[in-house]
Amino acid sequence: MGGGFVLVPLQVLWTGMPQRNANANSLVAIIPIAIAALPIYYFRKGSPQVDFHLALFLVVGSVLGAYAGARLLSRIPDRELTFAVAAVLGIIGVKELFFP
Amino acid sequence: MTWSDLLLIAGGLAAGFVSGTVGIGGGLLFVPIMTVGLRVSQAVAQGTSLVAIVPTAIVGGITHLREGNVTIRPALWMGGGGVVGAVLGALVAVEVPGPILARVWGAFLVFSAYRLFIQGWRRYQRGLSD
Numbered sequence: 001m002g003g004g005f006v007l008v009p010l011q012v013l014w015t016g017m018p019q020r021n022a023n024a025n026s027l028v029a030i031i032p033i034a035i036a037a038l039p040i041y042y043f044r045k046g047s048p049q050v051d052f053h054l055a056l057f058l059v060v061g062s063v064l065g066a067y068a069g070a071r072l073l074s075r076i077p078d079r080e081l082t083f084a085v086a087a088v089l090g091i092i093g094v095k096e097l098f099f100p
Numbered sequence: 101m102t103w104s105d106l107l108l109i110a111g112g113l114a115a116g117f118v119s120g121t122v123g124i125g126g127g128l129l130f131v132p133i134m135t136v137g138l139r140v141s142q143a144v145a146q147g148t149s150l151v152a153i154v155p156t157a158i159v160g161g162i163t164h165l166r167e168g169n170v171t172i173r174p175a176l177w178m179g180g181g182g183v184v185g186a187v188l189g190a191l192v193a194v195e196v197p198g199p200i201l202a203r204v205w206g207a208f209l210v211f212s213a214y215r216l217f218i219q220g221w222r223r224y225q226r227g228l229s230d
Contacts, residue, residue, distance in 0.1 A: 003182050004124030009212035011174065012219070023123030024169030025178060028161040030125045033182035034153045040186060041150055049147040054140065057105045058130055058152045061112025062119065066160035069120020074167045076121070082220035086213045088122050093209025100202030 004030050005092070008085060019081040020073055027070070104138050111137060112152070120160040125153040 004026045011022035073081070111133035119126035130149035134140040140148075164170050 003185075004119075004122070005128070005209060007178055007182075008123050009216060011178075013212070013215050015174070017171070017174065020169055021171045021174075023121065024161075024164035024167075025171055025175040026123035027119065027125075027157055027164055028170050028175040029178035029182055030153070030157040031161050032179040033186055034125060034150065034157055036183040037186045038150055038154070041147065049141075049144045050151050051140065051144050051148050052151075054108060054134060054138070054144075055148045055151045057108035058112040058115075058133070058148070059155050061109040061114075062116030062126060062130075062152060062156040063112075063159045065113040065116025065118075066120040066126075066156045067116075067163050069117040069122075070160045070163035070167060070169070071120075073121050073164070073169060079220055079223050081121075082216050082223075085122050086216035086220060088118065088124075089209045089216065090213035092128060093206045093211075093213055096202045096206030097210060098206070100199040100206065 003033055005089065009089065012082070012085075019078045019085060020076075023073060023081070023085065024070070027066075107137050108133065116156050116160070119156055120163070126156050127153050 007026040007029055008022050011017040011025065012019055017025070076084070112130070115126040115129035115133065118124065118129060127146075127149045130152050131142075131145045134145035134148060135142055161170075
């Protein structure tokens with residue numbers, strides 16, 4: 001868990017950051033957080049459970065997807081972007097709330 | 101290359117796309133792709149997802165920087181704060197039952213979604229495009 005789901009709404013709701021900047025800032029902030037979290041995860045869990053074959057194929061897709069998504073972000077109006085973010089947070093929130 | 105490899109690539113593509121636009125790491129999407137799609141155990145799925153987040157965020161983050169979407173200072177503060185938070189969280193990790201944590205977390209997300217929707221709706225009524 002990188003923390004993006006906390007960083008995005010807090011920036012927009014507390015500091016009035018435009019949605020586009022908030023989403024981009026969050027993804028940049030996740031880089032050091034995710035890197036720092038990796039050794040902590042291994043240390044705490046004892047035996048690291050990572051399937052590098054799965055990771056490789058996931059990453060092939062996700063890297064292309066992240067590039068396309070980041071390029072597209074500049075072309076989505078801020079207001080529509082807020083609705084999209086609210087929808088994603090809402091769907092995952094309801095899922096976690098009722099089917100934890 | 102098997103069907104499951106193709107499923108991973110397709111799922112990764114979708115998760116990466118949401119990651120790039122919404123600004124999340126993608127872990128919450130990587131895990132169900134593996135557990136539901138390929139019947140991988142929860143523990144392996146979570147560990148693998150943590151690894152997959154790093155290159156995804158690096159490519160998405162660099163693209164955002166090049167597109168001029170990033171305001172550097174807040175991003176650095178959040179990144180630094182997040183690292184400290186991650187270390188502290190691991191050190192003082194209290195054993196909170198998973199389902200309770202997930203429900204608190206879900207409530208926070210639903211509340212945030214509601215507030216964001218209201219904010220977007222007000223701007224919609226005012227007719228502001230940006």
